[in-house]
Amino acid sequence: MRRPLRNPAGLLGATLVAVMVLLAVIGPPIWGKTAAGIDPERINQGASALHLLGTDALGRDLIARTLVATRLTLGLALLATVLGTVSGVLLGALPALLPRPAGRVVIAVVDLLVAFPALLLAMFTAVVTGLGARGAVLGIGVALAPTFARLTHTLTASLAGADYIAAARMLQVPRRRILTRHILPNIAEPLILNTAQSMGAALLGLTAMSFLGMGVQAPSYDWGRLLNEAFGHVYVTSSVVVAPALAVALAGLGFMLLGDTFAQAAAGSRDPVGTPVAPVVAPARETPVPGAVLEVRDLTVAFPGGITPVRQVSLTVHEGEIIGLVGESGSGKSMTAAAIGQIVPHPGLAGSARSRLCGVDLDGLLDRERRKLLGSSLAMVFQDPTAALNPALRVGGQLAEVATLHDGATPAQARARAVERLRRVHIPRPAQVVKQHPHELSGGMRQRAVIAMGLMGTPRLVIADEPTTALDVTVQREVIRVLREVVDETRAGALFISHDIAVVGELCDRIAVMYAGRIVEELPAQALTTARHPYTRALIGSLPDMATDRTRPLTTIPGRQPAPGDVPEGCAFADRCSLATARCATRPDLRTTTDGHKLACWEAA
Structure with a gap:
């Protein structure tokens, strides 16, 4: 943990993520009443001294609603990431458990899903399973799964020729035990790092789904739903989109920076620690050897x-x-x-x-x-x-x-x-x-x-x-x-x-x-x-x-x-x-x- 935090990008990412998590914890108790307070006299107002970034169609403060929406937004993104990670790892590990013909079919399905645009796959899943938060989470989870499946299959295949895997097969160790005992522990690190990076992608995907009306439905709201509600007034009072848009940008940036920094730290984790120092050697005094x-x-x-x-x-x-x-x-x-x-x-x-x-x-x-x-x-x-x-x-x-x-x-x-x-x-x-x-x-x-x-x-x-x-x-x-x-x-x-x-x-x-x-x-x-x-x-x-x-x-x-x-x-x-x-x-x-x-x-x- 210390090495990534010495990196300016990693420190910035960790700070943004920590702030977002803190807001998710304290947001609803502190600003929940303000976010729910309806004021008919201040409907769709722009920035003012009382409401710094304006109000919505019911006169509710947009900053307070954005802060309160942090909990639901991050919670749904976490659920979608976990769903995509678990299902993707299981799908990618199947070829190692199934007979070779069936394994090839699974690999072909994964290749097909990877080639399909992720957002379209998420939208299709949401339409089939039903609009709302549940459909959006399932859709984003399904969209993330092929990437994890491809990564899991690639890492598993890279270990297939290892001597300890060959020894386990020679000893007639069951395939399921080879996978859980010998393969998955050795590929866990890149999978965990990819999970950290995917959290940002899940957050952006869920926001897009809610903005398109296919995610969180009223009266619940996340950042994407706030953008959807404010979009009709953006040309009149442009400040109404600033709070949710800024929250999406900062949270997405934080997760992406933190994931990339951890990936770089893991790639260099076997490097010697410390600053390179040139060895000090006194100049030679004897004359050079001729020829x-x-x-x-x-x-x-x-x-x-x-x-x-x-x-x-x-x-x-x-x-x-x-x-x-x-x-x-x-x-x-x-x-x-x-x-x-x-x-x-x-x-x-x-x-x-x-x-x-x-x-x-x-x-x-x-x-x-x-x-x-x-x-x-x-x-x-x-x-x-x-x-x-x-x-x-x-x-x-x-x-x-x-x-x-x-x-x-x-x-x-x-x-x-x-x-x-x-x-x-x-x-x-x-x-x-x-x-x-x-x-x-x-x-x-x-x-x-x-x-x-x-x-x-x-x-x-x-x-x-x-x-x-x-x-x-x-x-x-x-x-x-x-x-x-x-x-x-x-x-x-x-x-x-x-x-x-x-x-x-x-x-x-x-x-x-x-x-x-x-x-x-x-x-x-x-x-x-x-x-x-x-x-x-x-x-x-x-x-x-x-x-x-x-x-x-x-x-x-x-x-x-x-x-x-x-x-x-x-x-x-x-x-x-x-x-x-x-x-x-x-x-x-x-x-x-x-x-x-x-x-x-x-x-x-």
Whole structure:
């Protein structure tokens, strides 16, 4: 509740709704007698000192009648909203309970009702059930129900493939219990938010029905009925419509603002709380590494709430060199890549002592210059090629966009380059592939197409973020071979990110091992078997090979990696390490050993 009320729109909406509810409670007791008082001498008068907004056809004060009508208006709107919500949820949930043919019939009926204009559906229902407050409430409830039914069905269908739903079905749990226990509790939030927004729509709909003479009938009155009675005199005394019209506008605005604000708050409820603060990193004092394609020093990424997934990471990548960045899931590898490419998701912020690409200091460039350098010199290959490629566009168009945007190539030149780049990554029939959509390609072909997209310019650095994770071993080997060939042909540097230390050892020249946001060891790939850090040795030991004793359980690392917001001050691996001592309460710095390894450990030999 506190977050929406900090939003000006949410605060305004909450205030308007609170005022309306208060008036609904105190209106009839305080102004009921004034609203019912007939004065034949002041019939249909305009604004005056005694009646600030005029009187009606019986001389009754319009402000008092509007205040008294608040209770009936809000009460009917609440009833219509509850009716529409309950009936809509039940209708939308029916396909999950009924056999498939019957469920399809229900879905078709819902689609038909959604396509029908809501107000006409409400008017038709009111005519059938009888004019008056009851008919209007039923009509608005029926008009709201299809929207809730469509939303319920969509949310229910989105959960149909969840593993816990499949497990429940395998255990022969009844459909009704799956719906009430596993589905409805998980879709309750958007339904409740939609209910809050629908309250405003119900209020406006009921007002329209009463204004048209199909809602509340005399002697009862709501805001719509007051507008209906005053409409005949609006051209003579225009003030007679001000009070009910203003009440309708303010109440509708209040409910709409409050519903939208709660919806926005729910959408961002999983965001870290607090204001983003850029990490403070002192500038690097040592001279830049000559000839390095990439050089970052003390790279740090911070999110609100004290969450720091990357902590003082330093990396150097030379031409024609592939650096492997390896570690368990959650160690900060992908966030490091995002920080290098300056695409850290909001509300995270990155800072570094030095960040140089192709010898150019990125921090010293203007935004336009930085985008141009990153767009032309950096290629990123993401983990999920399905998400990296737009499913609605053809592959060739997406590749060509890079050349036309950054290099100013003509469409014909960009298309020819796309075909050539696809051929370079060993995709058969590239001229045909450029005409296809991503879903028409296999997983390995999509991944190679993403690599080809990165090669559409002339990248000096390729960042491959776990590009082989979802592929089988045969396709993994093809992708690794393509990356190696690309680096050898273009002399670009590459940063290869993976949690599979065996793949990294096969492909890379040097390996940096990451744990809890920090690099704990850096060593040549050929020296992997002589790794010194206990975490690196544990990763290697957890990989089975042909000589592994199959009668013994696989080696595992006890415990779990700390969350980015819970990293201790000392060595983060200490509580999982068999070599840990009291000295590990102080964090070791990354130091260079006599044989050229970089190591952050007090006890490793």
